[in-house]
Amino acid sequence: MVSRKEIRLSGSGGQGLILGGIILAEAAILDGNNAVQSQSYGPEARGGASKAEVIVSSKAIDYPKVEKADVLLALTQIAYNKYINTLDSNGILIIDSTIEHDHNRNIHKVIQAPILSIASNKVGRAMVANIVAIGLIQQLTNVVTKNSLETAVLNRVPKGTEKLNKSALLEGYQLAKNKYYLEAASV
Amino acid sequence: MNKRQIKLMQGNEACVEGALAAGIKFYAGYPITPSTEIAELCAEKLPQVGGKFIQMEDEIAGIAATIGGSLTGLKSMTATSGPGFSLKQENIGYAALAEIPCVIVNVQRAGPSTGLPTAPSQGDIMQAKWGTHGDHPVIALSPTSVRETYDLTIKAFNFSEKYRTPVILLLDEIIGHMREKVEIPNSDEIEIIDRLKPSVEDADEYMAYKPKKGELVPPMAAFGEGFNFHVTGLMHDDFGFPTNDANISDQLLRRIMKKIDNNVNDITMYEEEFMEDAEFLVLAYGGTYRSARSAVKKARLLGYKVGLFKALTIWPFPEKRIREISNKIKKILVPEMNLGQYVLEVERVVKNESEVHHLGKVNGEAITPEEILSKIREVL
Numbered sequence: 327m328v329s330r331k332e333i334r335l336s337g338s339g340g341q342g343l344i345l346g347g348i349i350l351a352e353a354a355i356l357d358g359n360n361a362v363q364s365q366s367y368g369p370e371a372r373g374g375a376s377k378a379e380v381i382v383s384s385k386a387i388d389y390p391k392v393e394k395a396d397v398l399l400a401l402t403q404i405a406y407n408k409y410i411n412t413l414d415s416n417g418i419l420i421i422d423s424t425i426e427h428d429h430n431r432n433i434h435k436v437i438q439a440p441i442l443s444i445a446s447n448k449v450g451r452a453m454v455a456n457i458v459a460i461g462l463i464q465q466l467t468n469v470v471t472k473n474s475l476e477t478a479v480l481n482r483v484p485k486g487t488e489k490l491n492k493s494a495l496l497e498g499y500q501l502a503k504n505k506y507y508l509e510a511a512s513v
Numbered sequence: 514m515n516k517r518q519i520k521l522m523q524g525n526e527a528c529v530e531g532a533l534a535a536g537i538k539f540y541a542g543y544p545i546t547p548s549t550e551i552a553e554l555c556a557e558k559l560p561q562v563g564g565k566f567i568q569m570e571d572e573i574a575g576i577a578a579t580i581g582g583s584l585t586g587l588k589s590m591t592a593t594s595g596p597g598f599s600l601k602q603e604n605i606g607y608a609a610l611a612e613i614p615c616v617i618v619n620v621q622r623a624g625p626s627t628g629l630p631t632a633p634s635q636g637d638i639m640q641a642k643w644g645t646h647g648d649h650p651v652i653a654l655s656p657t658s659v660r661e662t663y664d665l666t667i668k669a670f671n672f673s674e675k676y677r678t679p680v681i682l683l684l685d686e687i688i689g690h691m692r693e694k695v696e697i698p699n700s701d702e703i704e705i706i707d708r709l710k711p712s713v714e715d716a717d718e719y720m721a722y723k724p725k726k727g728e729l730v731p732p733m734a735a736f737g738e739g740f741n742f743h744v745t746g747l748m749h750d751d752f753g754f755p756t757n758d759a760n761i762s763d764q765l766l767r768r769i770m771k772k773i774d775n776n777v778n779d780i781t782m783y784e785e786e787f788m789e790d791a792e793f794l795v796l797a798y799g800g801t802y803r804s805a806r807s808a809v810k811k812a813r814l815l816g817y818k819v820g821l822f823k824a825l826t827i828w829p830f831p832e833k834r835i836r837e838i839s840n841k842i843k844k845i846l847v848p849e850m851n852l853g854q855y856v857l858e859v860e861r862v863v864k865n866e867s868e869v870h871h872l873g874k875v876n877g878e879a880i881t882p883e884e885i886l887s888k889i890r891e892v893l
Contacts, residue, residue: 348521348692351521351692351693352521355519355520355521355694360693360694361521361693361694362691362692362693363521363691363692363693364687364690364691364692365690366631366632367631368631387693388803388804388806388807388810388882389803389804389806389807389879389881389882390687390691390693390800390803391687391879391881393881393882393883
C-alpha cells in the first residue's frame, strides 16, 4: 500500500526532468501501483523553467497535478525559488549543491548533493543528472523499488546509453549513503 | 481471454492507439502544441499498418486532405489545437454538409489567438458547436483520462462512420499530455463500426446523398471503386450536384441534422456518481473532471451531499438527463477552464428549476480540487 505520494522534479528545460518523471511513473506501475506523470514547460525547447510531476498511489488518482509536494527536487536556483513554497511541511527537499538554500525556512528534511557535478564529472555526461537524481530519490523515499526503477530506466533511455545510465543510477544510490545532509529534521 | 496489456501511456499516444484500433489509414495535419505527439506517432505508426501520413503545408490543408482521404474510403483523422481549430472551421462545415466521415482532434490550449501554447484550457467548447457557419450537425466527445481517450477515439471514428459526419474529439492539454497507467482492451472487446457502402449492383443508379427508405444515412462509395458521384459544399441533390431548390435544400439540411437529433440516445455518454442522496451536483468534463471528483470525495467526507456528473459527450448536450436531475437537485456547479461556456447550456436546459453556479479559470492552470471545494462550501 502506497498512500498518495506527490513528487515534483524541477530545473531547466533540457535537463531531462520529464524523462525522469516518466521513468519514476513507469517504475511505480511495474511495482503494481497507479501513477500519473505530467509536466509544464515554456514554449522554448531548452532553458526556461521546467517541471515534471509524478503522483504514485495504490488507489485511483483523481487530480493529476501536485498540490503539496512530498518530494521536491530542484536542480536550478530559479526552479528552487519558484517551487520551494509548494513543498509539504513534512516533505523532503532535494537540491543540487549549486543552489543557495535559505536556512531560515522551516523544512522537515533537506538533502543537498552534487547531482549535476557527479553527472558531469564522475559519470561523465551532464545529461544523466536526471538519472542520478531519481536514483537518489529512490533511496530516500522508497516510492518505487530498485528493481522496477532499473527496468524502467533501461526501457526508456535511448539505445546505446544503457550502460551510462545504469552507472548514473548507481551514483544516485551512492549519493544517498554519503552525508550530504544540510539539516536533519527540524520538527 | 488474452491478458490485457498494462502500460504507462500519454493521452495523445492513447488517441493514436485508439485510432489505430478503430482502423485509421490516413492522417494529414500540421503539428501544433499540445497536439504534436499525435502527428508524430501517426507518422511513425501509420506506415507500419499500410496507412499514409502527410504533413501538410498548413492547418487548412491538413483538414482538406483528411476529407479527401476519407472520400477514397480510408478512415481519416487530423489533430490540432486552438489556432489550427479556428483555421479548420470552414472545412468542418464542408465535411458536415458533404457528409464525409472524419475525426478532428482538438487538444485545447489557452486562447484566444496563440494564447498560452503549452497551457490547458476548455475554451473551445462553444467553438466546437458553432465554429463553422450555418446550422450543422455536431458530435463532440471529451475524455477525462488516458484510457477514456483511447475509448473515445474509437467512439469518434465509430460515430463518424455510422452517421457519415465529422466528429470532434476535444482533449485538453491536461489529458493530452499526462501519462498514466492504462489497461488496453483486447481487440475482441472493441466494437468497430465501418461506413455503410453501396452494393456493386447499384453502381449505375448510385446516389451518394439518397438514404434508403426510412433511413437517414446514405451508403457511401469510395472514389476509385467505380461509383460516380459529385461532392460539393453547395446545397445539392441526391447525386451531389449543386441546387438552389428551396425544397431540396430544406430537406437536405433537416435530414443531416436529424442524423444526430434522432440518435441522441446512442451518442450521448455520461456517468454519474454519489447521486443517491445528492442535494448538490458538480457537472464537469475533460481534465477538470479529475479535480471535480477529488473535490466531491473530499466534500462527502465533510458531510456535504454532493453528486458528480461526468459529461463524455459534449455535443449533443445531455439535455434530457440534466433536465431530470434538475427536478431533484436544486443547486448545480459547473467548473470549467473558460469564463462560462458549458454552463450556458446547463442554464438553458434547467431553466429556473435549479440554481446554476459557475467556477471559471483562464490563467493556463488547472482548476484545483481545493478551488472547487471552497466553491461548494460557498454555494451550499
